[in-house]
Amino acid sequence: MAEPSRGGVAVPFILVTLIWSSTWIVIRDQIGSVPASWSVCYRFLLAGVAMAAFARWRGIRLGIGRSGILYAALLGLAQFVLNFNFVYRAEHYLTSGVVAVVYAMLLIPNSILAFLIFRQPVGRAFIGGSVVAVAGIILMLLHEYHVATVSPDMVLLGAGFALAGLMSASAANVMQGMEIARRLPMVAVLAWAMLIGAGVDALFAFATVGPPQFDMRWGYVAGIGWLALAGSVVTFPLYFTLIQRMGAGRAAYTSVLIPVIAMLISTVVEGYRWSALAFAGALLAIAGMGIALRSKAA
Template identity: 25%
Template sequence: MTDTIAEVRADAPRFSPRLLIPLALVSLYLIWGSTYLAIRIGLESYAPFTMAALRFLITGAALYAFLRWRGAPNPSRLQWRNCAITGTLLLGFGNGLVCWAQQSVSSGLAAVAVASMPLFAAVFGAFFGQWPRKLELIGLLVGFAGVILLNLGGDLAGSRLGAIALLAAAASWAFGSLWSKRQDMPEPMMNTAAQMLTGGVALTILALLNGNGLPEAPTLRATLALAYLAVFGSIIGFSAYLYLLRTVRPALATSYAYVNPPVAVLVGALLANERVHALDIVGMAVILGGVAIITLARDTKN
C-alpha cells in the first residue's frame, strides 16, 4: 500500500512555480477580498468567534481525515506544536479578531487596518534578519497610501476597541507568518489542515471566554456565507497563502492585503449595492501600482 502511494506521488504532475505563484496570488486577491462581505453576512446569525471556530474546525478535520486516508504522514509532536502556535497567531487572533471587530467597525476601516499587515511583516522581518529591498519598501508604502486614498471618502467611524483589535490582528498574522517560515512544519496540505484544526481549537476557547454559543436558528444566507468562508476562504485561500510563504519573499506573499480592499469594494458594489466613488477608483489604481512594484522587486537585487 505504501509503495503504491509513493509511486502515485512520483508520477503525479509537478507544476512550475512560474504557474503556481501567479495562480496562488490571484486566488488570494480575489477570494480573500470577497471574504469581507461573507463575514459581514455570516455575522447576521453567528457570533464572531463561533463562526470562525466552525469554519476552521470543520474544514481542518475534513482535510486532515482525507489526507490521512490518502496515506499522508501524521505531523510529529514538534510539528503539531509549531502548527498550534502558528494557527493560534494566524487564525485564532488574526482571523478571529477581524471577525470580532467587524461587529462595530466599518469595512473601510477594517481594510485600512488589515492592509497595515505587510508593514508589520517588514518590521518583524528586520528582527529576523530579512530587511525589505528598496523596491519592496517603495511598493509597501505606495500600496498603503493607496489604501488610505481608497478610504478617505468612506465611513471610518468605528469603535476604538475595534480598531485596536484590527491592528492586533494584522500584527499577529504578520509575526505568525514570519515565525512559521523558520520552523519545522508538516507537508503543505497537512500543514494547512493542522493549522486550521489548532486554530479552530484556539477560536473555540475564545468563543467560550466571550460567551459565544451556537445560533438557535441561523438564516440560510448566513450559513451559506459560512460555507463559502470554509471552502474557498480556508481550504483554497489558506493553502495558497502557505504555499506563497514557502516560495516567495514576505513582501509579495503579503501583497494580498493591499489588493483585498479594492476587491472588497467591488464585491460590495456588485452584490450589496454599495456605492463606488471616484476616489475609490484612484485608490485602487495606486494599490495595484504598489503591488506591481513589489512583484518587480522579486527578480531584482535592489
C-alpha cells in the same frame, strides 16, 4: 535559490486571489445573528476536519510529533484565533472592502518581521512604497470616519481591530519561513492548527458570550461552508506554498489584487459610497503596494 516556475505559482496565485476576494463579503454576512467568536469556531472546526480527511485521503500522516504539534498550535493561535477574531470584529464597524484594503498592507509587517528574524533586506523603494500605501489607507479611513453610520470612535475601534488582525496574520505568514515548516507536511500542520485554533476559539467564545449559538438561515450555513472549505481548506495550503516558494514578500502580491476585487464587491453588495477622498486613498494604497512589491521582486 532557483526561481519558481510560472506554472508552479500562477494557478495557486489566481485561485487564492479570487477566492479570498470573495470571503470578505461572506464574513460580513456572518456578523450579527451569531457572535463572531462562535462563527470563527465553526469555520475552522469544519475546515480542520475537512483538512484532516483530505490528509488521510492523500495518505499524509497526521502524526507530526511534539515539536510539530507545538508549531501547529502557535500557528493556529496566530492565524485561526487572533487574526480571524479581529477580522470579524473589524467588519462590525467597517465595510468589508475597507478591511480588505487594510489587509493589503500585509507585505509591510511581513517584510519587517522577515528582516528582524531572517535578516532579509528591505530597500528604499519598499519603504517609499509602503509610506504611500499607508497614506492611502489613512485617506480611506478618514472617508469611513466621515460617512460611517456608526459613531466615529467605533470606526477607530474597527481600524484597531483590523490592524491587530493584520499583525497576527503577518506573524503566521512569517512562521512559514521557519525550518520546521519545511520539514513537516503542510496539510497535516494546517489540520492540527485549524483544529487547535477551533478549540481555543470555542473556549474564548464560551467564556465571553456563553453557550454555542447557531443560525439555521441558508445564507449563514452556506457561508460557513464557503469560508471553511474554499476560503480555508483550498486557499491556506496554496498560499503557504506560495510563501515557501516565493517568500512572504512576493506571495503578498495577492494583497494588491484582493482589495481591488473586494472593493468592487463591496460597492455592489454593501453600497459602499465612494468619494474623492476614498478614491484617492484606494489609488494611493494600491500604487504604494505595487511600488513596494516591485522593489521586493527586483
